[in-house]
Amino acid sequence: MSEVYAARRERLRERCSAGGSATALISRPANVRYLSGAAPEGAVLLLGIDQDVLVCTAPLDDQHADGRPDDAVRVHALSGPAGDAAVAAAGLAAAQGAESLAVEEHHLTVARHRALCSVAPRLRLGDLGGAVEQLRVVKDEEEIALLRIGAEIVDQALSELLESILVGRTERHLALELERRLVDHGADGPAFTTSVAAGPNSGRRGHRPTDRRVEEGDFLSVCLGATYRGYRCEIGRTFVIGTSPADWQIELYDLVFAAQRAGRQALAPGAAYRDVDRAARQVLDYAGYGSGLSALTGHGVGLEIDEDPQLAPAAMGKLDACVPVTVEPGVHLPGRGGVRIDDTLVVRSEADGGPELLTITTKELLAL
Amino acid sequence: MSEVYAARRERLRERCSAGGSATALISRPANVRYLSGAAPEGAVLLLGIDQDVLVCTAPLDDQHADGRPDDAVRVHALSGPAGDAAVAAAGLAAAQGAESLAVEEHHLTVARHRALCSVAPRLRLGDLGGAVEQLRVVKDEEEIALLRIGAEIVDQALSELLESILVGRTERHLALELERRLVDHGADGPAFTTSVAAGPNSGRRGHRPTDRRVEEGDFLSVCLGATYRGYRCEIGRTFVIGTSPADWQIELYDLVFAAQRAGRQALAPGAAYRDVDRAARQVLDYAGYGSGLSALTGHGVGLEIDEDPQLAPAAMGKLDACVPVTVEPGVHLPGRGGVRIDDTLVVRSEADGGPELLTITTKELLAL
Structure with a gap:
């Protein structure tokens, strides 16, 4: 199955590049699962510059993962008390040197979007729209x-x-x-x-x-x-x-x-x-x-x-x-x-x- | 029970006024229910200038209302195909002459927030934050x-x-x-x-x-x-x-x-x-x-x-x-x-x- 998920991410990456963004942050659970094979509660997927990362709010063993993540995706679990995986992922994108990040504006709340802006102020946030939903049809x-x-x-x-x-x-x-x-x-x-x-x-x-x-x-x-x-x-x-x-x-x-x-x-x-x-x-x-x-x-x-x-x-x-x-x-x-x-x-x-x-x-x- | 809901809305209205906004748009379902007695799917509550309105995406009879709305709240059902109750409520607020509207930024998505802005461009959107959640404690x-x-x-x-x-x-x-x-x-x-x-x-x-x-x-x-x-x-x-x-x-x-x-x-x-x-x-x-x-x-x-x-x-x-x-x-x-x-x-x-x-x-x- 691993190549299936990789191919899906590749198709999305092409769409993102066409839209002017090299990286994307997927937060809608069904979309996360479609692209990575798993959707632990609160997890997001970063399509990064050099690596795709499933950012989870807790270690995978500790929670119902709703599937098993593709081996080609790095799993990154937040340590400490309940954090926002999307905010952490935006930080990772910035650390990878990304200049822009497409997010799912139809899923992210205004408050989370604002938190992303403040954790990575140099990152230009764009809108991924329903790109993953369209791939899923x-x-x-x-x-x-x-x-x-x-x-x-x-x-x-x-x-x-x-x-x-x-x-x-x-x-x-x-x-x-x-x-x-x-x-x-x-x-x-x-x-x-x-x-x-x-x-x-x-x-x-x-x-x-x-x-x-x-x-x-x-x-x-x-x-x-x-x-x-x-x-x-x-x-x-x-x-x-x-x-x-x-x-x-x-x-x-x-x-x-x-x-x-x-x-x-x-x-x-x-x-x-x-x-x-x-x-x-x-x-x-x-x-x-x-x-x-x-x-x-x-x-x-x-x-x-x-x-x-x-x-x-x-x-x-x-x-x-x-x-x-x-x-x-x-x-x-x-x-x-x-x-x-x-x-x-x-x-x-x-x-x-x-x-x-x-x-x-x-x-x-x-x-x- | 009706006076209970009215009292809750009154307390919220006081908080809003203190925050500089005469009107508020409640979209989180549990908050809608707490203040109005019911939370039909997709419904929002407008705390308006002269009237509180439960805006529903379908006639109440046609759906599971998860409670029964307080008589003091006007029920407004959108007609036609599935619309966004929040967008309709922002339009109602503007029509009532409101200048500002506090919304639940921790619940509204970026895309819905943008739709609100475009339907009522003169309305100043503020953040209600967790005000209703705090009342509920x-x-x-x-x-x-x-x-x-x-x-x-x-x-x-x-x-x-x-x-x-x-x-x-x-x-x-x-x-x-x-x-x-x-x-x-x-x-x-x-x-x-x-x-x-x-x-x-x-x-x-x-x-x-x-x-x-x-x-x-x-x-x-x-x-x-x-x-x-x-x-x-x-x-x-x-x-x-x-x-x-x-x-x-x-x-x-x-x-x-x-x-x-x-x-x-x-x-x-x-x-x-x-x-x-x-x-x-x-x-x-x-x-x-x-x-x-x-x-x-x-x-x-x-x-x-x-x-x-x-x-x-x-x-x-x-x-x-x-x-x-x-x-x-x-x-x-x-x-x-x-x-x-x-x-x-x-x-x-x-x-x-x-x-x-x-x-x-x-x-x-x-x-x-």
């Missing part, structure tokens, strides 16, 4: 393989839940049970707070589980994700509790399913983000649900659960091959509930078989 | 009552775990079971990632559970916390697995227990933070364990699990009555394991009975 096959394992884990956890008795149990309990099953099947942990939404709560994006119990006749929508070796994927499904769904439930389900399918089918290298969003959104819009929809239809996944790109009406840009995204339209009717259907897929060319579906749990409307 | 009796309930929950979850069979189970499973029990007993959720550390992992601060199974003869250290209505407390205990602890285990346990007791006994209104730290630390130091100790012996708890004050060698300041803190010294011997003992207590005067212990699980060395 297209995944290599190793990264996709990790996402694929994560997707198998969520499929398995979900299928086991469906075999158990649901009526009478609370949203909270079902969410905890799903999270336990994720870990049972080898996940590092949930990729985000598992959402279980019953009855009137169903269909709400990001609903936090409550003590509402599952009842006969409910819609039950579930959204969960697994982290596997740092990579995060997600799945969302909606079920009906009891033997016979009501007509409005079948209609709403079919509609959201059609929207989600339209979104999936729009995934292709070269497709504009906004066109994927529109493909799904217009199905719901035509049916009169346009006003209450989420701001986005899907998003990238990887080391974070919510990465670039955003599949949204005003998003600029086009999909590439090997970009994993979610497609997750939903409708929530206040007081009644609703439907969300969410998959993680990888964009692939038609020659490669079209979009690769990672989360393969059925999307038929199951009555449980 | 001393708790009122309602806040302490919530912490007390949280502590009962962690005590209960832990006592149930101790009644179950532990040998052969993994750290991960025990951690998940503890988290399930927290929720069973009414917690909103865990206050932080539950730490279960067996054998050579025991005694490590913040150890993330692994697949290591509990074995006969192990030390088992457990650290868990509950969030109850937003308030977070924690407990840490170390046990020995099997009938007869080894001599080194008894000695190490007694030592850490003595250090923890010394720390607890040093808690009093007027005691310097560093003196509380020293009381515990010197016990371990004298025994030769000084070099490997954590940077702090304890910390405040409340709406966040790691609040001011820090009980550490270089910390400046003195304890007040009604400040809840942890006292959590520990020793970890690489390759062998170790001991941590952690309580949440509230500082009280001697007249009020001295430090109030919230987490009451026994600190005898239990052999399980």
Whole structure:
């Protein structure tokens, strides 16, 4: 793996040089991990003039490192009481003779930025912007393989839940049970707070589980994700509790399913983000649900659960091959509930078989 | 409760005025919640000239609000795709005729700060610093009552775990079971990632559970916390697995227990933070364990699990009555394991009975 990280850092270094800065300070944890293989809490990565340094706030042995650092990166642990790794890294850059340092202005706070300025007053601070996030958008096959394992884990956890008795149990309990099953099947942990939404709560994006119990006749929508070796994927499904769904439930389900399918089918290298969003959104819009929809239809996944790109009406840009995204339209009717259907897929060319579906749990409307 | 939030905002407004700014923008979620009663994701609070406004990125009904906003606060939801509430709030402040706005420079990123400047170029941006964090240090009796309930929950979850069979189970499973029990007993959720550390992992601060199974003869250290209505407390205990602890285990346990007791006994209104730290630390130091100790012996708890004050060698300041803190010294011997003992207590005067212990699980060395 070491050469993978070195190659990533090399690509970033080229971008930095093009932007006029020989050195860069990476502070956003997922970016640190992407470039160095590890992201201990509070650590930053210095892309230095003659050496790349992972600056940690404590010795690596003493803390959860969230991965293992690439051998080609020097690990420098601050001694003494909790210091700021970014400030120390700016000092190192200055000591290496750097004149300018690109920082992640979208991650560093104003106060930390000021501390950097004062520890290395001669260093010209620039903005790295989202350069690392952009590198992260297209995944290599190793990264996709990790996402694929994560997707198998969520499929398995979900299928086991469906075999158990649901009526009478609370949203909270079902969410905890799903999270336990994720870990049972080898996940590092949930990729985000598992959402279980019953009855009137169903269909709400990001609903936090409550003590509402599952009842006969409910819609039950579930959204969960697994982290596997740092990579995060997600799945969302909606079920009906009891033997016979009501007509409005079948209609709403079919509609959201059609929207989600339209979104999936729009995934292709070269497709504009906004066109994927529109493909799904217009199905719901035509049916009169346009006003209450989420701001986005899907998003990238990887080391974070919510990465670039955003599949949204005003998003600029086009999909590439090997970009994993979610497609997750939903409708929530206040007081009644609703439907969300969410998959993680990888964009692939038609020659490669079209979009690769990672989360393969059925999307038929199951009555449980 | 409404008058509580209004009084908090009034105290902050006085501080702001003293600092030369009539308006303030609060962006750190725990601070937003402390002052308004709720902290929907991405929301900020504007302490305005004629009105206080909670600016949310989506309608309140559509998201988990993490509390309910005080009626005296106007709720303003951004319409359209995901915008930045801070930028919108700066615009509102300018529209109210404000000339200056104090922001939380330790929370706002450089990029957001720049966006504020460009949306309201005439607004003079100042630094609010940690003013809200300072207000949060001393708790009122309602806040302490919530912490007390949280502590009962962690005590209960832990006592149930101790009644179950532990040998052969993994750290991960025990951690998940503890988290399930927290929720069973009414917690909103865990206050932080539950730490279960067996054998050579025991005694490590913040150890993330692994697949290591509990074995006969192990030390088992457990650290868990509950969030109850937003308030977070924690407990840490170390046990020995099997009938007869080894001599080194008894000695190490007694030592850490003595250090923890010394720390607890040093808690009093007027005691310097560093003196509380020293009381515990010197016990371990004298025994030769000084070099490997954590940077702090304890910390405040409340709406966040790691609040001011820090009980550490270089910390400046003195304890007040009604400040809840942890006292959590520990020793970890690489390759062998170790001991941590952690309580949440509230500082009280001697007249009020001295430090109030919230987490009451026994600190005898239990052999399980």
